[in-house]
Amino acid sequence: MEGVLHQVLSGIASGGIYASVALALVMIYQATHHVNFAQGEMATLSTYIALTLINAGLPYWIAFLVTVVVSFILGILIERILMRPMMDAPVLASVGVFIGLLLIINSSTGWMFDYMIKTFPTPFPGGPLLFSGYLSGHELGAFVVTLVVLTAVYLFFRHTKLGLAMRAAAFNPVSSRLVGVRVGWMLALGWGLAAAIGAVGGMMVAPIVYLDPNMMAGILLYAFAGALLGGIDNPLGAVLGGFAVGIIENLAGAYLVGTELKLTVALIIIVAVLVVKPSGLFGRTVLSRV
Amino acid sequence: MPALLEATSLHAGYGETRVLHGIDFAVEQGGVTALLGANGAGKTTTLRAICGMVRTSGQIVLGGERIDGKPTEDIVQRGVAHVPDGRGTFVELTVEENLRLGAYIRKDRAGVSRDFERMFGYFPRLRERYRQQAGTLSGGEQQMLAIARALLLGPKLLLLDEPSFGLAPLIVQEIFDIMHRIREDEGVSILLVEQNASLALEIAEHAYLLETGRIVVSGPAAEIGRDESIRRSYLGY
Numbered sequence: 264m265e266g267v268l269h270q271v272l273s274g275i276a277s278g279g280i281y282a283s284v285a286l287a288l289v290m291i292y293q294a295t296h297h298v299n300f301a302q303g304e305m306a307t308l309s310t311y312i313a314l315t316l317i318n319a320g321l322p323y324w325i326a327f328l329v330t331v332v333v334s335f336i337l338g339i340l341i342e343r344i345l346m347r348p349m350m351d352a353p354v355l356a357s358v359g360v361f362i363g364l365l366l367i368i369n370s371s372t373g374w375m376f377d378y379m380i381k382t383f384p385t386p387f388p389g390g391p392l393l394f395s396g397y398l399s400g401h402e403l404g405a406f407v408v409t410l411v412v413l414t415a416v417y418l419f420f421r422h423t424k425l426g427l428a429m430r431a432a433a434f435n436p437v438s439s440r441l442v443g444v445r446v447g448w449m450l451a452l453g454w455g456l457a458a459a460i461g462a463v464g465g466m467m468v469a470p471i472v473y474l475d476p477n478m479m480a481g482i483l484l485y486a487f488a489g490a491l492l493g494g495i496d497n498p499l500g501a502v503l504g505g506f507a508v509g510i511i512e513n514l515a516g517a518y519l520v521g522t523e524l525k526l527t528v529a530l531i532i533i534v535a536v537l538v539v540k541p542s543g544l545f546g547r548t549v550l551s552r553v
Numbered sequence: 554m555p556a557l558l559e560a561t562s563l564h565a566g567y568g569e570t571r572v573l574h575g576i577d578f579a580v581e582q583g584g585v586t587a588l589l590g591a592n593g594a595g596k597t598t599t600l601r602a603i604c605g606m607v608r609t610s611g612q613i614v615l616g617g618e619r620i621d622g623k624p625t626e627d628i629v630q631r632g633v634a635h636v637p638d639g640r641g642t643f644v645e646l647t648v649e650e651n652l653r654l655g656a657y658i659r660k661d662r663a664g665v666s667r668d669f670e671r672m673f674g675y676f677p678r679l680r681e682r683y684r685q686q687a688g689t690l691s692g693g694e695q696q697m698l699a700i701a702r703a704l705l706l707g708p709k710l711l712l713l714d715e716p717s718f719g720l721a722p723l724i725v726q727e728i729f730d731i732m733h734r735i736r737e738d739e740g741v742s743i744l745l746v747e748q749n750a751s752l753a754l755e756i757a758e759h760a761y762l763l764e765t766g767r768i769v770v771s772g773p774a775a776e777i778g779r780d781e782s783i784r785r786s787y788l789g790y
């Protein structure tokens with residue numbers, strides 16, 4: 264029983280990271296109807312930026328903030344320069360661009376920062392485990408950070424004019440233009456936000472899995488599984504799905520398949536959702552009359 | 554007084570398809586101008602051309618300034634509100650959020666909340682449905698929402714595309730009654746596209762009749778409504 268509780272708690276901790284990456288995926292999916300396969304590599308790049316800043320002597324939280332802002336700007340630039348011209352391209356061409364982006368970022372991080380596995384610092388106290396050994400200081404801290412990020416994103420989209428305009432632009436670009444919303448910019452902002460959220464995920468997971476250019480490959484798969492499980496067009500569902508995948512992954516790793524095969528759990532979830540309920544558990548059911 | 558909107562030899566189309574073949578028309582300051590015509594005549598395309606939603610050539614002048622070729626967002630910024638074909642409801646969002654989007658470009662918070670109240674005066678049902686998902690509204694309620702959303706922009710020019718479309722006669726009457734009030738109170742000029750020619754001619758001062766992308770009749774609405782031969786050959790009543 265103790266063991267189960269431990270697995271669930273650390274599942275929630277890693278689930279928070281999957282949840283934030285899943286949210287980033289869903290934000291771009293809602294606006295473009297494409298899954299950004301490069302989301303993970305963008306987060307890895309952000310994490311390298313953070314490490315560079317920390318190594319240059321910046322205090323952790325300053326480096327954290329600068330990384331988030333730089334990632335936000337990079338996300339906007341990627342949309343403006345690479346994605347914008349692809350807006351009306353056929354699906355396969357867009358998928359090609361996403362995969363190309365993934366490979367470009369992956370190899371340039373490898374080239375710039377080499378392929379050696381690096382440790383990444385945590386800002387949270389280590390030492391004795393908290394909750395009588397259930398959670399490490401970093402796990403708890405990462406959980407709080409992701410919770411703060413998710414809450415902030417939720418409040419932004421629910422309660423600000425800009426957040427409303429971004430949702431409107433994703434749902435109905437034509438009507439949005441007719442009320443004066445600059446839809447192209449909303450899309451770019453969405454990319455910026457997604458990149459910023461992914462950056463936080465990267466910085467929070469790096470102390471656990473160590474930093475190398477392929478760090479996010481597995482994480483992206485879990486996040487994608489979470490997004491699908493919760494509903495790829497439902498941000499809240501995707502967040503819950505991310506947490507659920509974290510818990511399932513940990514329990515399965517401990518009691519069913521062993522840690523080596525944990526990643527297959529993500530694949531099984533992806534296939535199962537696509538076969539059984541493609542809209543996910545909380546897939547948006549829009550009631551509408553035509 | 555010069556016209557609020559003036560279009561000169563306006564062409565428009567979709568890709569290779571030409572729909573408007575050089576039409577001239579004007580919307581006078583204040584009051585209602587009706588644009589009538591059979592299915593496929595190009596009425597919706599004309600409204601889209603004004604808003605820069607389709608490729609055009611020719612001139613469109615709004616309040617002395619050329620707006621043709623400008624992006625839709627910039628034209629909206631200059632005070633053109635468009636209730637599009639199909640109403641353009643943000644079905645996933647609530648009634649409140651739909652209305653807030655209507656006022657998106659405005660900075661005067663006090664004015665906006667006054668206008669919200671005025672819209673609830675015209676359409677009390679929107680207040681009752683305030684927190685409801687807009688996609689669940691009835692067709693008539695969605696039409697009211699679309700008109701309120703457009704008026705919240707504080708427009709100089711309101712483009713209405715078939716507000717009676719798909720609605721029961723009683724609801725159509727209700728909406729046109731409110732439009733009569735709106736034209737008195739709001740000081741907005743309206744370009745009204747309608748299938749229901751008799752209703753449109755009743756509310757409008759001036760009317761244009763469009764046939765396959767060309768204007769075939771134009772004149773005071775009352776005269777067109779009285780003209781037996783026009784009615785029989787173009788309006789079908």
Ligand SMILES: Nc1ncnc2c1ncn2[C@@H]1O[C@H](COP(=O)(O)OP(=O)(O)OP(=O)(O)O)[C@@H](O)[C@H]1O
Pocket residue numbers: 567570572590591592593594595596597598599748
């Ligand atoms: N998006 C589009 N792409 C291609 N052709 C279009 C498009 N929209 C309209 N058309 C064509 O343009 C012509 C005029 O259409 P439009 O919608 O302007 O007519 P309308 O007068 O509004 O008709 P209705 O009364 O049926 O609404 C039609 O022949 C139509 O097939």
Ligand SMILES: [Mg+2]
Pocket residue numbers: 596597598638714
């Ligand atoms: Mg039409």
